[in-house]
Amino acid sequence: MSDAPFDAFRFAHEHWDEIAWLSQNTNHLGPSRIVQEALAEAVRARHYEGYPFAPGAPELRDLVLKDLGFPADAGLQISAGGTEALYMLIRALLAPGDEVVASDPSYLIIHRFIELAGARTRNLEIYAPPFRLTAERVREAISPKTRMILLIDPLNPLGSGYPAEEVRAIAEIAHDHHLLLLNDVTYRDFADRPTLAATFAPEETLTVWSVSKNCGLAGLRLGGLAGRPELVARVAKFNTNDLGVNVLAQAAAVAALRSKPTWIDGLRQQVRANQERIREVVAGVPGASLPVFPSQANMFCIDLGGTGTRPEAVQREMLLTDRVFVRAGNYLSPRFGGRFVRVSFSNPPEDIERFARSFPRAVELLRSAAPAPRPA
Numbered sequence: 001m002s003d004a005p006f007d008a009f010r011f012a013h014e015h016w017d018e019i020a021w022l023s024q025n026t027n028h029l030g031p032s033r034i035v036q037e038a039l040a041e042a043v044r045a046r047h048y049e050g051y052p053f054a055p056g057a058p059e060l061r062d063l064v065l066k067d068l069g070f071p072a073d074a075g076l077q078i079s080a081g082g083t084e085a086l087y088m089l090i091r092a093l094l095a096p097g098d099e100v101v102a103s104d105p106s107y108l109i110i111h112r113f114i115e116l117a118g119a120r121t122r123n124l125e126i127y128a129p130p131f132r133l134t135a136e137r138v139r140e141a142i143s144p145k146t147r148m149i150l151l152i153d154p155l156n157p158l159g160s161g162y163p164a165e166e167v168r169a170i171a172e173i174a175h176d177h178h179l180l181l182l183n184d185v186t187y188r189d190f191a192d193r194p195t196l197a198a199t200f201a202p203e204e205t206l207t208v209w210s211v212s213k214n215c216g217l218a219g220l221r222l223g224g225l226a227g228r229p230e231l232v233a234r235v236a237k238f239n240t241n242d243l244g245v246n247v248l249a250q251a252a253a254v255a256a257l258r259s260k261p262t263w264i265d266g267l268r269q270q271v272r273a274n275q276e277r278i279r280e281v282v283a284g285v286p287g288a289s290l291p292v293f294p295s296q297a298n299m300f301c302i303d304l305g306g307t308g309t310r311p312e313a314v315q316r317e318m319l320l321t322d323r324v325f326v327r328a329g330n331y332l333s334p335r336f337g338g339r340f341v342r343v344s345f346s347n348p349p350e351d352i353e354r355f356a357r358s359f360p361r362a363v364e365l366l367r368s369a370a371p372a373p374r375p376a
């Protein structure tokens with residue numbers, strides 16, 4: 001028997017068709033027929049035999065800028081997913097000794113990129129109301145070394161959204177202090193009233209976007225960044241995809257964005273219904289709670305602090321027994337990751353019903369197996 005630690009992702013990918021994927025915020029409600037037809041046509045035409053147009057297909061560029069509400073002459077860099085854009089941006093614009101005002105919990109991959117640049121994050125703890133950064137706390141955290149503010153809106157993993165007045169206030173801080181503002185808007189299409197920071201601080205803001213989550217194209221890896229042309233040009237110097245991004249991914253993204261008005265409202269309605277159903281389930285599990293509800297993204301955290309269970313154990317039990325994959329919080333928060341699992345819900349209703357059966361069973365099993373607390 002192997003002593004190697006359990007690899008949840010290897011197990012899940014080995015059982016791909018059996019898994020309810022509630023672990024990575026992937027969207028399984030996207031325009032699949034439209035995407036499949038676009039991919040089939042690109043394959044039929046053998047577009048994969050040649051290099052893509054390096055800056056990105058002209059229609060794709062036009063659709064992305066229109067979708068963001070940016071002018072046609074804005075700077076735009078197409079990349080292999082939003083994560084690659086984040087890496088390029090950070091390596092281009094941060095230097096050793098720089099500081100970035102960020103949060104905990106957060107999307108910690110960005111924090112690791114910041115460390116690779118020799119910079120550091122100043123993490124403001126937000127696992128308490130209002131479960132997001134505030135302009136007042138951001139202002140207090142600024143030091144002579146601060147170079148950037150990281151604004152993820154809506155926020156992975158909590159699902160918190162920023163009201164327009166808070167986005168404006170944080171953008172004004174960036175402008176007044178001559179700071180870069182990294183606005184990661186990967187989940188904005190799930191929000192009720194998303195507001196881009198570039199609306200208020202266009203000179204300072206770089207907006208990172210993706211079609212992974214809204215269009216359901218995570219496996220095709222396509223995203224990028226937009227902003228002031230001179231700033232985007234500085235980032236582009238770190239682009240390693242000098243021959244362009246996958247032509248099939250671009251074809252799929254064009255089809256999805258072109259047709260977005262026909263399917264996005266239905267997707268949002270299903271996502272909202274799904275999170276309502278999950279709330280019902282969590283309410284029936286003693287000691288479990290939702291720090292943020294409703295979520296402005298396609299995920300939120302379930303706090304397990306009162307259940308006597310560990311997130312890693314809940315993740316493993318649900319995955320192995322029920323093939324329901326949720327994500328333990330340890331990779332999303334140094335301080336609070338031991339308290340929660342993150343659950344995404346841009347999934348068909350049958351996946352949510354599998355969660356509804358699995359989560360209470362797993363928590364009760366692990367609760368009953370936990371050692372009794374010692375007397376005080």
